[in-house]
Amino acid sequence: EPEVTQTPSHQVTQMGQEVILRCVPISNHLYFYWYRQILGQKVEFLVSFYNNEISEKSEIFDDQFSVERPDGSNFTLKIRSTKLEDSAMYFCASSANSGGAPVEQYFGPGTRLTVT
Amino acid sequence: TQLLEQSPQFLSIQEGENLTVYCNSSSVFSSLQWYRQEPGEGPVLLVTVVTGGEVKKLKRLTFQFGDARKDSSLHITAAQPGDTGLYLCAGDRGGSEKLVFGKGTKLTVNP
Numbered sequence: 001e002p003e004v005t006q007t008p009s010h011q012v013t014q015m016g017q018e019v020i021l022r023c024v025p026i027s028n029h030l031y032f033y034w035y036r037q038i039l040g041q042k043v044e045f046l047v048s049f050y051n052n053e054i055s056e057k058s059e060i061f062d063d064q065f066s067v068e069r070p071d072g073s074n075f076t077l078k079i080r081s082t083k084l085e086d087s088a089m090y091f092c093a094s095s096a097n098s099g100g101a102p103v104e105q106y107f108g109p110g111t112r113l114t115v116t
Numbered sequence: 117t118q119l120l121e122q123s124p125q126f127l128s129i130q131e132g133e134n135l136t137v138y139c140n141s142s143s144v145f146s147s148l149q150w151y152r153q154e155p156g157e158g159p160v161l162l163v164t165v166v167t168g169g170e171v172k173k174l175k176r177l178t179f180q181f182g183d184a185r186k187d188s189s190l191h192i193t194a195a196q197p198g199d200t201g202l203y204l205c206a207g208d209r210g211g212s213e214k215l216v217f218g219k220g221t222k223l224t225v226n227p
Contacts, residue, residue, distance in 0.1 A: 004158075006158075031213065033213070033214075035215075041219075042217045042218065042219050042220075043159065043204065043206070043215075043217040044217070045214035045215060045216070048213040048214060050213075055213060056212060056213050056214060058214070089156075091158050091159070102146070102147040102149075102164045102166050102208075103146075103147060103149075103208040103213060103215060104149065104161060104164050105149075105161070105215060106161060107151075107158035107159045107160070107161075108158050109157050109158045110156070110157065110158045112156070
């Protein structure tokens with residue numbers, strides 16, 4: 001069964017460093033998302049991406065964050081200068097459709113980011 | 117801000133019992149999804165409900181979407197230890213691609 005994959009599973013970085021989290025969405029999906037989940041809190045939307053551009057972003061997704069689809073299979077989230085409060089599980093998701101159809105998003109296993 | 121409130125937050129029951137967990141909001145959603153999440157893993161989609169009053173069954177799990185599309189429930193019949201996990205509801209408002217998640221119900225089924 002097709003699934004979303006994410007690497008690395010765990011990333012430890014020092015405050016102020018840049019990190020890139022990687023995702024391979026399900027191959028025939030066109031819509032891609034990043035969410036995060038701080039320990040013990042809700043899953044929170046960060047950004048959605050379609051047709052090589054950001055289609056929606058939350059207040060969390062400030063100038064320190066960027067997303068990219070560098071090739072036909074990968075989808076990345078970059079945090080330019082990490083802060084302690086960026087420590088969280090980051091989930092990539094993808095969906096086949098949007099705009100009028102039910103938004104069925106399929107999630108990857110997550111990357112646990114620890115900023116020290 | 118669209119909030120999805122889930123109750124109860126924690127539920128511990130014995131194998132074989134039935135249970136219902138709830139997902140409520142003051143906002144109308146175009147659809148609601150139920151996910152199950154294991155510790156340290158990503159949410160796994162169980163079902164999507166779209167139409168007000170809709171009922172969907174997945175083996176021993178029954179999902180219902182409220183008539184006004186503001187709430188949903190998940191009923192598990194004859195719970196098994198393998199049902200243990202965090203059950204999340206998530207909704208989309210239509211016209212927006214983001215999912216709004218509840219905080220989840222942590223279910224423990226004791227053998």
